[in-house]
Amino acid sequence: MARPRVTAKSKIFRIEIVLVDVEPTVRRVIEVPGEASLAALHEVLQESMGWTNSHLHEFEVDHARYGPLDPDADEDLLDGARTKLFRVLAAGDDAGYVYDFGDNWHHLLVVEAVSVPEPGVRYPRCVDGQGACPPENVGGTFGYPKFLDALADPDHADHADRVEWWGSDRFDPHHFDLDATNQALARLAWTPLSGSSSTSRS
Incomplete structure (x- = not known):
């Protein structure tokens, strides 16, 4: 076209x-x-x-x-x-x-x-x-900050789950x-x- x-x-x-x-x-x-x-x-x-x-x-x-x-x-x-x-x-x-x-x-x-x-x-x-841009299906404005907190803190209770879901422990929200x-x-x-x-x- x-x-x-x-x-x-x-x-x-x-x-x-x-x-x-x-x-x-x-x-x-x-x-x-x-x-x-x-x-x-x-x-x-x-x-x-x-x-x-x-x-x-x-x-x-x-x-x-x-x-x-x-x-x-x-x-x-x-x-x-x-x-x-x-x-x-x-x-x-x-x-x-x-x-x-x-x-x-x-x-x-x-x-x-x-x-x-x-x-x-x-x-x-x-x-x-x-x-x-936030990840797709992260949970909107309610879930996104929780995702950032969990991913950035190895001691966070949800860190391992978030890393597995995202596929990495790296995400720069300022990028x-x-x-x-x-x-x-x-x-x-x-x-x-x-x-x-x-x-x-x-």
């Missing part, structure tokens, strides 16, 4: 994403074309945060809910695949994004700016971030690798606006 194309008419949304009620802070700043659907934005969020896209998700924008449609789901859910980013958000707006209705990870999205695309730059891309994040996003790259830029990424 042909890649979507960034054009001179495209608008680039710079969006800050913060994982709510998680310490240390898990934060990303991404840039994505406004013509992207919310379903496509979901994929960008998964790759930029470090999730594995193994669970359901939902956006909330101005009290409306968007996600993948399911005949058995509630009728109030709107189709994220048919909803373009630029039609529901603008600079200064915010939105909610929930991933995994079991662990219930809440993300706050804030549109920091809307700008014109840079020639040669591959979007979507991540331009800033901090903190490691963030911008280059690795953009490598993960490369599979979602749109064809860039023609031209060159000193800030372009391969």
Whole structure:
């Protein structure tokens, strides 16, 4: 399937994403074309945060809910695949994004700016971030700090169980690798606006 194309008419949304009620802070700043659907934005969020896209998700924008449609789901859910980013958000707006209705990870999205695309730059891309994504199925904001405490303390009653579950006694909650994040996003790259830029990424 042909890649979507960034054009001179495209608008680039710079969006800050913060994982709510998680310490240390898990934060990303991404840039994505406004013509992207919310379903496509979901994929960008998964790759930029470090999730594995193994669970359901939902956006909330101005009290409306968007996600993948399911005949058995509630009728109030709107189709994220048919909803373009630029039609529901603008600079200064915010939105909610929930991933995994079991662990219930809440993300706050804030549109920091809307700008014109840079020639040669591959979007979507991540331009800033901090903190490691929690492991999948760790128990949400309640289980994550318990996981960190148990893993870091060999004398903790749950240390051995946590090490066995995780497969290691190593996990750095402060770790963030911008280059690795953009490598993960490369599979979602749109064809860039023609031209060159000193800030372009391969």
